[in-house]
Amino acid sequence: MPKSYPDIDRRILGEAYGSAETLENVTTLCDDYDSRWPGSGDDKASCEYMAGRLEAYGLEDVHLEKFTIPGWIRGPSTITVLEPRRKEIPCIGLPMTAGGVVEAELVDIGDGAVDVYEKGKSEIEGKIVLVNSAQPPTMARYLHRSERYQRSVLAGAAGWIFMTHYPAYGPPTGGISPIIPGVGVSYEDGTYLARVLRRKGRVKLRLDVSCKNLQVDTWNVVADLPGETKGETVVYGAHYEGHDIAVGALDDATGAAVVMEIARILAKEKRMRRGMRFILFGAEEIGLYGSRAYVHDHPGEVEATRFMMNFDAAGRYGKQGFNLHGWPQLEPFFREITAAIGPDVPLWQGVSPYSDHWPFFLRGVPTAGMGDPEENKRLGGRGFGHTRYDTVDKVNLRAMRECAANAAIAAVRIANADDWPVTLRPQEEVEAYVQAQGFKETVELGEKLKAYLNKRRKSLKPEARDYLDRLTGGWEEVI
Ligand SMILES: [Zn+2]
Numbered sequence: 001m002p003k004s005y006p007d008i009d010r011r012i013l014g015e016a017y018g019s020a021e022t023l024e025n026v027t028t029l030c031d032d033y034d035s036r037w038p039g040s041g042d043d044k045a046s047c048e049y050m051a052g053r054l055e056a057y058g059l060e061d062v063h064l065e066k067f068t069i070p071g072w073i074r075g076p077s078t079i080t081v082l083e084p085r086r087k088e089i090p091c092i093g094l095p096m097t098a099g100g101v102v103e104a105e106l107v108d109i110g111d112g113a114v115d116v117y118e119k120g121k122s123e124i125e126g127k128i129v130l131v132n133s134a135q136p137p138t139m140a141r142y143l144h145r146s147e148r149y150q151r152s153v154l155a156g157a158a159g160w161i162f163m164t165h166y167p168a169y170g171p172p173t174g175g176i177s178p179i180i181p182g183v184g185v186s187y188e189d190g191t192y193l194a195r196v197l198r199r200k201g202r203v204k205l206r207l208d209v210s211c212k213n214l215q216v217d218t219w220n221v222v223a224d225l226p227g228e229t230k231g232e233t234v235v236y237g238a239h240y241e242g243h244d245i246a247v248g249a250l251d252d253a254t255g256a257a258v259v260m261e262i263a264r265i266l267a268k269e270k271r272m273r274r275g276m277r278f279i280l281f282g283a284e285e286i287g288l289y290g291s292r293a294y295v296h297d298h299p300g301e302v303e304a305t306r307f308m309m310n311f312d313a314a315g316r317y318g319k320q321g322f323n324l325h326g327w328p329q330l331e332p333f334f335r336e337i338t339a340a341i342g343p344d345v346p347l348w349q350g351v352s353p354y355s356d357h358w359p360f361f362l363r364g365v366p367t368a369g370m371g372d373p374e375e376n377k378r379l380g381g382r383g384f385g386h387t388r389y390d391t392v393d394k395v396n397l398r399a400m401r402e403c404a405a406n407a408a409i410a411a412v413r414i415a416n417a418d419d420w421p422v423t424l425r426p427q428e429e430v431e432a433y434v435q436a437q438g439f440k441e442t443v444e445l446g447e448k449l450k451a452y453l454n455k456r457r458k459s460l461k462p463e464a465r466d467y468l469d470r471l472t473g474g475w476e477e478v479i
Pocket of ligand 1: 239251252284312313
């Protein structure tokens, strides 16, 4: 059981609520460095800004760690309806998409639940697929955009149109693989296309996507609060970059700001038994590259990670509870934490592969996130995330204060506990857990895709061939 720390808790709450530092940092990241998109030039400057703040808070060994990734730069994209009636539809290229022109008939697969691709293969083959972003009500697990894209590719799609299910949010963005051209369209334009197809029976489109797929350098920011003992550490992390069409205020300047705030608050306390490491990851959105680079470059330290907490979109409304990633043995420990914070703090279990905890999770590290499961249900998706409206005005200071305070109260107990109830999970158990969560078929998609592309290697575009060459089929490659 964790000890109680009433004095530290009060100081944490006082610091969190007595300061607007999180909102200051979100505002600076978004207004002064735009999206911090990898390769934009502003990403390094934003890392230097965050490193400067962390040093000023008293963190130690603050530094940038460079890594190189397959990056992507947006060009203009268009959809032209050729038949039955000519019309231009506004759209945006989805990050990492292949460029090129495709002329084909449209097929509408609705929410793209996993069973439509095999059944509808003859319908999908050679066509431009229209799919919306709603979570299929027939599926228990979360269905990510990239899975809908990859399954469309495997069914033989020639092009891909991703439509948001939110009215008045504009076209959505989100990373895909560079195989067939993929674009985002608004709810209104997507429903128009679906309606014309339904009424007239046939729609022919031209999809024209221009973009650049190229290698770029980007960075993680790493900072330490040393503990009384060496070895085991507690890691708090968030990705700092946003999508290039917006400033990524909620997703994920808020996460970066909350991680920095926890660091600021805990740097004022005396050393805890174990050290803490704070990591601001680059390039999460197009393939978890920052967290993968960190896990790859720090194998010993990852093995010595007692616990990793990830913050993706920490400024959302709702309660600020704890989402344990499949660690029932940690529940009694966290029940004590939530009891110390307040009786209505949610605590639940479950994991998805789509953020920076995942490479740690796959190494067996106990990981968690924060948020509110009821709020997630109510929102039914990303909200303003991945749209150009993910801006500073949407950010909620109260939610960030509460998130940082709750996370810091937990951190004190996690870093000081001598009777920590879990250890690194063995690889077989990681695999069994992923399977039990229903994500086995998701993580195996990479292997299927690799086999599919290998068969067609000669006819692939250069960016798709490069993609194939770097695909290992590993479980980290879910986006
Ligand atoms: Zn995110």
